[in-house]
Amino acid sequence: MSGEGPVGNGPILSVDHLTVTAKGKTLLDDISLDFASNSLTAVVGPSGCGKTTLVRSLNRMTELTPGLRVKGAVNYLGQNIYDRSVNPVLVRRRIGMVFQRPTVFPNSIYENAAFGLRLVHEEEGKIDIAVRHALTRAGLWDEVKDDLERPALSLSGGQQQRLCIARALAVRPRVLLLDEPTSALDPGSTQRLEETMEHLKEEMVLVLVTHNVGQAARVSDRVAFLHTGHLVEMGETEEILERPKDPLTQQFITGRFP
Amino acid sequence: MAAAGALVAELPPADVLIDRSARTRFRLGFDRAMSWLTPLLFLVAIVPILDMVYYISRKVVPTLTWNIITSTNPYQTDALGVPLQTTFYLIGLSTALAVAFGLLGGIATAELLPERWANVARTSANLLVGTPSIIIGYLGYLAFVLYFGWGLVFLSGAVTLSFFMTPYVFRTADLAFSSIPRHIREAALGNGAAPSQYILRVGLPIAFPQILTGVFLAMAIGIGETAPLVITMEPGVLVPSNVFSPAIVLTEVIWENFTSGEPLLVLKAFQAAFLLLVIVLALNVIVRVISARYQKRLEGLYQ
Numbered sequence: 369m370s371g372e373g374p375v376g377n378g379p380i381l382s383v384d385h386l387t388v389t390a391k392g393k394t395l396l397d398d399i400s401l402d403f404a405s406n407s408l409t410a411v412v413g414p415s416g417c418g419k420t421t422l423v424r425s426l427n428r429m430t431e432l433t434p435g436l437r438v439k440g441a442v443n444y445l446g447q448n449i450y451d452r453s454v455n456p457v458l459v460r461r462r463i464g465m466v467f468q469r470p471t472v473f474p475n476s477i478y479e480n481a482a483f484g485l486r487l488v489h490e491e492e493g494k495i496d497i498a499v500r501h502a503l504t505r506a507g508l509w510d511e512v513k514d515d516l517e518r519p520a521l522s523l524s525g526g527q528q529q530r531l532c533i534a535r536a537l538a539v540r541p542r543v544l545l546l547d548e549p550t551s552a553l554d555p556g557s558t559q560r561l562e563e564t565m566e567h568l569k570e571e572m573v574l575v576l577v578t579h580n581v582g583q584a585a586r587v588s589d590r591v592a593f594l595h596t597g598h599l600v601e602m603g604e605t606e607e608i609l610e611r612p613k614d615p616l617t618q619q620f621i622t623g624r625f626p
Numbered sequence: 627m628a629a630a631g632a633l634v635a636e637l638p639p640a641d642v643l644i645d646r647s648a649r650t651r652f653r654l655g656f657d658r659a660m661s662w663l664t665p666l667l668f669l670v671a672i673v674p675i676l677d678m679v680y681y682i683s684r685k686v687v688p689t690l691t692w693n694i695i696t697s698t699n700p701y702q703t704d705a706l707g708v709p710l711q712t713t714f715y716l717i718g719l720s721t722a723l724a725v726a727f728g729l730l731g732g733i734a735t736a737e738l739l740p741e742r743w744a745n746v747a748r749t750s751a752n753l754l755v756g757t758p759s760i761i762i763g764y765l766g767y768l769a770f771v772l773y774f775g776w777g778l779v780f781l782s783g784a785v786t787l788s789f790f791m792t793p794y795v796f797r798t799a800d801l802a803f804s805s806i807p808r809h810i811r812e813a814a815l816g817n818g819a820a821p822s823q824y825i826l827r828v829g830l831p832i833a834f835p836q837i838l839t840g841v842f843l844a845m846a847i848g849i850g851e852t853a854p855l856v857i858t859m860e861p862g863v864l865v866p867s868n869v870f871s872p873a874i875v876l877t878e879v880i881w882e883n884f885t886s887g888e889p890l891l892v893l894k895a896f897q898a899a900f901l902l903l904v905i906v907l908a909l910n911v912i913v914r915v916i917s918a919r920y921q922k923r924l925e926g927l928y929q
């Protein structure tokens with residue numbers, strides 16, 4: 369299969385009977401869901417329900433944790449990324465990830481944003497353009513454009529997190545996974561990041577893990593509610609947040625969760 | 627509300643914050659004793675070293691001439707040019723080997739090997755560090771001098787010495803890579819770096835200052851070694867012209883001459899010791915300067 373257009377009308381990313389276990393413990397239990405194109409799906413649920421495990425299994429980051437076993441399929445453009453012939457490095461170049469804490473590398477702002485492009489030996493001229501584009505889309509360009517050679521570690525936490533988003537965006541992934549990207553940020557930075565996500569979702573698949581129902585309501589189109597490794601309910605954000613079918617979901621969104 | 631009033635009335639005095647238990651008092655006393663003992667122990671350690679440095683320097687400095695240090699003329703019996711240069715070459719080759727194997731092994735252990743094999747590698751390195759140098763020297767003699775048939779030459783000494791230095795490089799490389807914050811590693815791999823790209827582009831620059839310190843430590847230790855070299859090399863008169871020449875290093879000059887009873891030869895031993903001290907001191911200063919410069923870039927990484 370070549371080219372990267374969606375296969376027929378199928379989704380860019382879908383999960384098919386995904387089960388993740390660790391030493392006999394089931395972290396995710398038979399999960400199936402589609403992530404719609406050009407939209408943001410929020411994954412919500414109480415602490416320890418498997419949100420991080422779910423997004424990490426979407427680009428084979430689960431492999432970096434010894435002892436985790438994955439069954440089932442994650443299909444990217446119709447290709448199961450867990451097939452033996454698939455190279456996880458290439459998967460992660462198409463399905464980017466942003467973590468809970470900012471994770472900039474100890475070099476310049478420019479080099480951080482250019483990281484993924486250097487990995488594929490992109491031409492210098494194209495890197496310049498892509499870095500500028502990515503920093504702009506991440507909402508950081510105006511703040512850093514005068515000194516791209518500054519050490520990235522000298523930025524504020526919120527700026528560092530936006531730099532991490534720029535780093536992920538620079539390689540033009542079709543999917544971006546965000547695991548509680550605002551949980552370490554102040555309200556101002558959080559708001560900026562939410563605005564950035566709203567722009568980004570017009571052109572890619574965004575998966576946002578959040579424990580904050582308000583944030584899901586503000587930025588997401590669809591919500592998936594997880595509980596103890598089960599997908600309890602998934603649907604349009606309005607549907608799920610205003611008329612949840614499952615009592616567990618109801619308890620969670622009204623904040624009456626243990 | 628009445629209950630609240632009662633609670634306030636029953637509140638104990640502020641000294642509930644002060645802990646007078648025997649255990650706490652012992653701990654505080656212990657802390658205080660230690661804060662006095664530490665500088666004292668430091669003195670106990672530093673005084674003999676300073677005394678030795680002073681003793682050697684006083685004896686040697688007035689007798690040193692540029693010619694003694696640089697002359698490689700085999701007929702000038704009081705010259706140290708030959709062992710000095712040979713020491714640099716020998717340490718150079720041993721360090722190159724130790725860095726090659728220690729770095730590869732340490733990085734593989736931290737990044738690539740499954741935990742079980744990594745622990746086997748770590749234990750072996752620790753064993754090697756704990757092995758007396760005379761035994762490593764003897765094994766080197768059996769392996770390189772006899773089995774490989776190289777003879778009592780420069781190469782046998784250099785390779786034997788590198789076995790001695792490798793575990794120090796290995797351990798710092800392993801430790802430096804293992805202590806890189808996990809989220810940095812995950813960010814690199816999660817953004818599409820292959821493991822080798824992570825190691826070269828992200829890991830090495832972060833681990834560099836620590837590894838450098840290990841390499842210089844290994845050099846300083848290697849420079850001070852005598853036993854394995856005495857067994858594996860025949861003392862040379864000249865700076866070795868190739869790796870299969872006989873060779874003599876500074877520590878061997880000390881070893882050969884110190885107990886000779888001949889005042890001129892004893893002085894030669896002292897001069898060699900002085901040069902070793904200067905070299906080791908210089909190594910320490912260099913490593914500090916370089917790693918401080920690199921360390922500065924890492925500020926904020928390990929919040």
Ligand SMILES: Nc1ncnc2c1ncn2[C@@H]1O[C@H](COP(=O)(O)OP(=O)(O)OP(=O)(O)O)[C@@H](O)[C@H]1O
Nearest residue numbers: 390395414415416417418419420421422433435579
């Ligand atoms: N490597 C592992 N081995 C065993 N159990 C694990 C492992 N990783 C995670 N778990 C368990 O799996 C469950 C789900 O973890 P996960 O990190 O996905 O939760 P989460 O929904 O992201 O929680 P939070 O909101 O606190 O981040 C937890 O109960 C956790 O203890």
Ligand SMILES: [Mg+2]
Nearest residue numbers: 419420421547
């Ligand atoms: Mg989590």
